[in-house]
Amino acid sequence: MDALTTTSAQARKSEGEQEQSAVVPKPEEPRTEDTADSNWSWFAPAKPDTGSYDIESQDPGSRDTEPPADRPAPSAEPPSVPRQRISRHRDLAAAIRPTALTAPNPAPGTAHPSPAAPASGTAPERPHPAPPSQPPSLDDIRPPAAAAGSAQPSPDAIRIRRTMDAIGPVADKVISYFYAVLFVNHPYLRELFPASMDHQRDRLLRALLTAAKHVDDSRTLGEYLSHLGRGHRKYGTRPEHYPAVGEALIAALSRYAGDVWDEETEAAWVRAYTAISQTMIDSAAAEEDKSPPWWHAEIVSHEVRTSDIAVITVRPDQPYPFLAGQYTTLETPWWPRVWRNYSFAGAPSPNGLLSFHVKAVPAGWVSSALVHRARPGDVIRLGPPTGSMVVDHRSPNGLLCLGGGTGIAPIKALVEDVAEHGVRRPVEVFYGARSDVDLYELDTMLRLAQQHPWLSVRPVVSDAPTRGLSGPLPDIVRQYGPWHSFDAYLSGPPAMIRSSVDTLMGIGIPSHRIRHDFVGDLVGTEG
Secondary structure, X not given: OOHHHHHHHHHHHHXXXXXXXXXXXXXXXXXXXXXXXXXXXXXXXXXXXXXXXXXXXXXXXXXXXXXXXXXXXXXXXXXXXXXXXXXXOOHHHHHOOOOOOOOOOOOOOOOOOOOXXXXXXXXXXXXXXXXXXXXXXXXXXOOHHHOOOOOOOOHHHHHHHHXXXXXXXXXXXXXXXXXXXXXXXXXXXXXXXXXXXXXXXXXXXXXXXXXXXXXXXXXXXXXXXXXXXXXXXXXXXXXXXHHHHHHHHHHHHHHHOHHHOOHHHXXXXXXXXXXXXXXXXXXXXXXXXXXXXXXXXXXXXXXXXXXXXXEEEEEEOOOXXXXXXXEEEEEOOOOOOOEEEEXXXXXXXXXXXXXXXXXXXXXXXXXXXXXXXOOOOOEEEEOOOEOOOOOOOOOOOEXXXXXXXXXXXXXXXXXXXXXXXXXXXXEEEEEEEOOHHHOOOHHHHHHHHHHOOOEEEEXXXXXXXXXXXXXXXXXXXXXXXXXXXXXXXXXXXXXXXXXXXXXXXXXXXXXXXXXXXXOOOOOOOOO
16 A cells, blocks of 8 residues: 555544544434535536535535435545646746745634624724625636627536536545545645545635636626635635646546546646635735635523524624625534534624524534534634625615525525615515424514515415415415516525425526525535
C-alpha cells in the first residue's frame, strides 16, 4: 500500500474513532439527498435556484443530516499520486492572483468567545442592507466566440461537459481521490474540514464541477461564485489554498476521465478553474472591508414548539444586516467546523434580534444540538446572509407564498417585510404540513392575517384527517387563483418544491416569477 492509500486509511480510522467517542446516539440511516450519487446528473441545471429540501428538515438550511457514525467511508481503489503530473499545474499558483485580505481569519474550530452584548435597553444600529449586488463579470472564462447570447457552447464548455459525462459512473472514486491527493500533498488543509468527512466530502468538489459546467453562463456563474467566495471566508479559506485545490481537481479528473482527457481538455479545465478561483478570491477580499467572516450570537430565547421543533432567538455581537427571505449558516460550539443553513424567521427588526425555526432530524448533529441541547446563554456563530428569495418592492404583483413544514419561517419574514413597507398588495399564504400538530406556526400566521386585510392564510394538511383543507399543497393551490398577477415564493420539502414549480408553471406563472433558494448543494456547499 503506497503512502497515499496509507494516509487516507489512517485518516478514515481517525475520523471513525472521533465519531465513536462523541456523545451522539447511533441513528438510523438518515433520509437525505446529500449522499454521493452514482453519476453527476444531479448537478444543478442552468439556473441554480432549483429548490432542494428535505421533508424531515427545516426550510432552506435544514440540510443537517449526517451519516451514522459507524458507517464506513466509501472506498476507492488504491491510488498512486501522479506527482509529476500534479507538478505541471503549479503554474496555477502563478495564474491565480492571491488578492490580499485585510486580516487573517482565526483558525477554524477555535473556542467561541463570549459576545459583547449590547447595553441594556439599547439596540445596535442596523443599516438597511441593499439588495444582492450584481456579481463581477466572468466573460473571460470563455473565448470571444462564445459571447453572451450565442446558441453554441464554447469549445471549453464542450470539453468540460464531456469530462463530466465520463466521470459520472465513477463519481465516488473521483471524490475520494480528490481529497486523498489534496490531504496527502497539503496535509495542513485537513484542519479546515470537520472531523467527519462523510457529509462534507463531496460538497467542495461538487461546487467546483457545478461551476465549471456553467462555464458559458457568466451571469449565473458570477452570482454563484460570488456567494461561494463570500461564504467560504467562515471556513478560514485563504487565497493560497486555491492552487492546492486546483491541483487535486486536475489530478482526479485526469485519472478518471479516460479517453476524453487530453491536453486541450486539461487546458480548458485549468482556464476554467483559474477564473473560478479568482472570482471567489476577489469576492472574499471585497467582503473583508464590509463584514467579518462570521458573527458571534448569544441565544436569548429557546422556545420548544413540538417534540422536535424549536424557535431559537439570538442576539449578534455586532450589527447583522440581511433581507427578509434570506438565510444564513450556523455553527454550534458542540460541532466545530460543521455549518448548517437556516432561514431567518422574521424581517429585520430595530432590536437586532434574529430568529430561526429548527427541526431536529435523525442523525442531524447541528439541528439536534440546537433543539435538544442549546439553552439561553449559549453562543453560536453565524455566517454571512445570502439568498435571493427576497421581495421586489417595486413590483405591483401580489405574493403567492407556499410554505411547507418549517419552510414557513422565511414566508413569515416576507409577510412582515411587506407589512413594514406599507404597500397594500395581496399576499396569499398556503401553509402545508403533514398533520394539524405540525402546523406549529399557524396561530402566529392567523394573527398576522387579522392585522392585515391584504393577507390570507390557508392551512393545508396532506397526511392526516383535518377540518381544513386536505391534500397535496400544489393541488390545493391550483384550485384557487387565478395567479397570473402574482409572484410565487416557495420554501419547504424537495418534493413540494418540485411539484409546486411544475404546477405553477402549468397554470401560467413564468419561471422567472417563481422564487426559491437552492441551498442544499450550491449554497451549501456548506449546508
